[in-house]
Amino acid sequence: MPKPFNKLTAIAAPIMRSNIDTDVIIRIERLVGNSVRGTLGRWAFGSLRYLPDGSENPDFVLNREPYRHAEVLITGPNFGCGSSREGAVWSLQEMGIRAIIGCSFGDIFFANCFQNGILPIIIDKEVVDELAAEVQATQGAGGMSVDLEAQTITSPSGRQRSFEIDPRRREGLLRGLDEVSLTLRRNDEIKAFQAADRAVRPWIYSAANPHE
Amino acid sequence: MATRTGRTMLDKIWDQHVIARISDDTDLLHVDRHLLHDLGGSRGLLDLKSRGLKVHSPELTFATPDHAISTALGRSGTIEIGQELLASLRTETTASGIRLFDVGQPGQGIVHVIGPELGLSLPGCVIVCGDSHTCTHGGLGALAFGIGSSELTHVLATQALIQRRPKTMRVNLDGKPAFGVSAKDLILAVIGYIGAAGGTGYAVEYAGSAIRGMSVEGRLTICNLSIELGAKIGLVAPDDKTFEYLQGRAYAPRGAMWDQAVNAWCQLRSDDDAVFDREVTIDVGKIVPQVTWGISPEHVIAVDGRIPDPQTIDDPERRAAVETALDYMALKAGAPIAGIPVDWVFIGSCTNSRLSDLRAAADVVRGRKVAAGVRAWVVPGSEIVKREAAAEGLEQVFTDAGFEWREPGCSMCLAANGETVGPGQRSVSTSNRNFIGRQGPRSRTHLASPASAAAAAIAGVIVDVRTMRP
Numbered sequence: 318m319p320k321p322f323n324k325l326t327a328i329a330a331p332i333m334r335s336n337i338d339t340d341v342i343i344r345i346e347r348l349v350g351n352s353v354r355g356t357l358g359r360w361a362f363g364s365l366r367y368l369p370d371g372s373e374n375p376d377f378v379l380n381r382e383p384y385r386h387a388e389v390l391i392t393g394p395n396f397g398c399g400s401s402r403e404g405a406v407w408s409l410q411e412m413g414i415r416a417i418i419g420c421s422f423g424d425i426f427f428a429n430c431f432q433n434g435i436l437p438i439i440i441d442k443e444v445v446d447e448l449a450a451e452v453q454a455t456q457g458a459g460g461m462s463v464d465l466e467a468q469t470i471t472s473p474s475g476r477q478r479s480f481e482i483d484p485r486r487r488e489g490l491l492r493g494l495d496e497v498s499l500t501l502r503r504n505d506e507i508k509a510f511q512a513a514d515r516a517v518r519p520w521i522y523s524a525a526n527p528h529e
Numbered sequence: 530m531a532t533r534t535g536r537t538m539l540d541k542i543w544d545q546h547v548i549a550r551i552s553d554d555t556d557l558l559h560v561d562r563h564l565l566h567d568l569g570g571s572r573g574l575l576d577l578k579s580r581g582l583k584v585h586s587p588e589l590t591f592a593t594p595d596h597a598i599s600t601a602l603g604r605s606g607t608i609e610i611g612q613e614l615l616a617s618l619r620t621e622t623t624a625s626g627i628r629l630f631d632v633g634q635p636g637q638g639i640v641h642v643i644g645p646e647l648g649l650s651l652p653g654c655v656i657v658c659g660d661s662h663t664c665t666h667g668g669l670g671a672l673a674f675g676i677g678s679s680e681l682t683h684v685l686a687t688q689a690l691i692q693r694r695p696k697t698m699r700v701n702l703d704g705k706p707a708f709g710v711s712a713k714d715l716i717l718a719v720i721g722y723i724g725a726a727g728g729t730g731y732a733v734e735y736a737g738s739a740i741r742g743m744s745v746e747g748r749l750t751i752c753n754l755s756i757e758l759g760a761k762i763g764l765v766a767p768d769d770k771t772f773e774y775l776q777g778r779a780y781a782p783r784g785a786m787w788d789q790a791v792n793a794w795c796q797l798r799s800d801d802d803a804v805f806d807r808e809v810t811i812d813v814g815k816i817v818p819q820v821t822w823g824i825s826p827e828h829v830i831a832v833d834g835r836i837p838d839p840q841t842i843d844d845p846e847r848r849a850a851v852e853t854a855l856d857y858m859a860l861k862a863g864a865p866i867a868g869i870p871v872d873w874v875f876i877g878s879c880t881n882s883r884l885s886d887l888r889a890a891a892d893v894v895r896g897r898k899v900a901a902g903v904r905a906w907v908v909p910g911s912e913i914v915k916r917e918a919a920a921e922g923l924e925q926v927f928t929d930a931g932f933e934w935r936e937p938g939c940s941m942c943l944a945a946n947g948e949t950v951g952p953g954q955r956s957v958s959t960s961n962r963n964f965i966g967r968q969g970p971r972s973r974t975h976l977a978s979p980a981s982a983a984a985a986a987i988a989g990v991i992v993d994v995r996t997m998r999p
Contacts, residue, residue, distance in 0.1 A: 334850065340943075348568070350613070351614065364971075401676060422729075423729070432677060497683050514559065519789070520782035
């Protein structure tokens, strides 16, 4: 069940390279197993964050102060492209990330964020670049404020910008709603759909009893 | 907004699956087929159990192990955690009454290979799976897409999913592909043209004379790489080729129900006056075999082309991206891509492991030998593909040439099962992603068609397959 998200003021770290894929966010071998949750935070961005000998890469932004305490990421285009692995979101969540600001995201990653109480914000690329520049100008010390209720981002300079969000997604995050429970309340509708559909498309429902 | 009289194929399939309208653009959709695999399937079933819930429609749910099992003969190399995942997939699917296509059984294989092959995936279906390459099934005219773990649990519990209707894009591939050019080359060229984020937010319908003339297996390859365009859905309108492909498959309808289904499937194609949010037309006659040089599928060039030179790129962001990619791939700016030595060749994955792919590779390999110093694997997409390929002599062609012939699974495409390309090693792969470390930590991947990968195995270098034909 996702944690509600309302507002946040925190360190923001810019990771501006385009097409940061979910393999880069979390390597697959960290996700092989039924109980990987809770183990992933230290492996997020592993290939960027650590050198081949396992030591921290001092050049990677999240290894530098104050960015290593970031709860907001400012990202380049198409962040989270690639696989559907929700472990990418879990790893970010476990390293403390609560909001991600970018001009575009991988579609499946974007949906996975909402399932885990992380707010992904889509905003014009010029604005993303301005936010990153402002953060860099303060060496990361200036906090970024994100207010989901008001749909605003306030940058270190105090400048406020609005963002758009699907009202259903907004509501879900604000209240920490569990979609499974909500949909189960519609089970009568689901059953009715299946009963009617079975008459129209019987072949969909006959597969479990193959002919052979 | 333009007045829309005609409906797209996406609209038709979507509207038929709406259980309830959630908001203007968001619906609760019925899921016709839910496919589970070993990496996330048992986790989802355990998650459901921990909430005290039951699988809503086990008869619409199907499972197979593919991601974490070894592809060594006899599965001898399955890592411990892979064995645990397989054991729990068996236990949990049995407990829930879900059909499992287990190791060694006809039906086991890469989930996106077996769905179409068994006739589980059908035109007009909504198909989901916890894997982004679920878009593959769109090659049959299904509305198919990958989902995360939370959505997977949602589907197990409700057989439904809340989705926002995507925008629509039509990619028209017109003309006749040139000699040596496969479906893989066409879609790589499309990704190079539109970009890795060009399809974000869209469902992409592939149309045009090249698609109509293409085999169903080629269409599955085309749709498979939709997600590398950023589009989680790819679609091809079903036609006589589709029906011919499906008829007689194990789980496809038969008799009167088959006729009824075909009648319905014939209605699915986009109306002539349907309007798409974006339309792209590409003349495929000009496309030559493609190979990727970088760390995104959009980093693709013609095999007879040159590696990009960052010095010639004005945009600082694009220049930096090319420099990063060249550095990771250890490639020289401006050099020809052909002639670069390779350590590994991988023929497999949900993109290119079907019988027609293995035939295309075998046509290049026949009577030749894998170059010294190259390790070359063929990993058939399914138990059925493996058996059919062996029966028509393809296994022999590959093993005679020095390829390793493996058991079906995802294997080295994403290296979840411990089968990896070593650090710093270079691979030519028929898979779908050349991301940093995709085939193993610090591995370097060049994506190409089965014929091009086979050619690289023989030549020991990246090579233009058109020069290798007898």
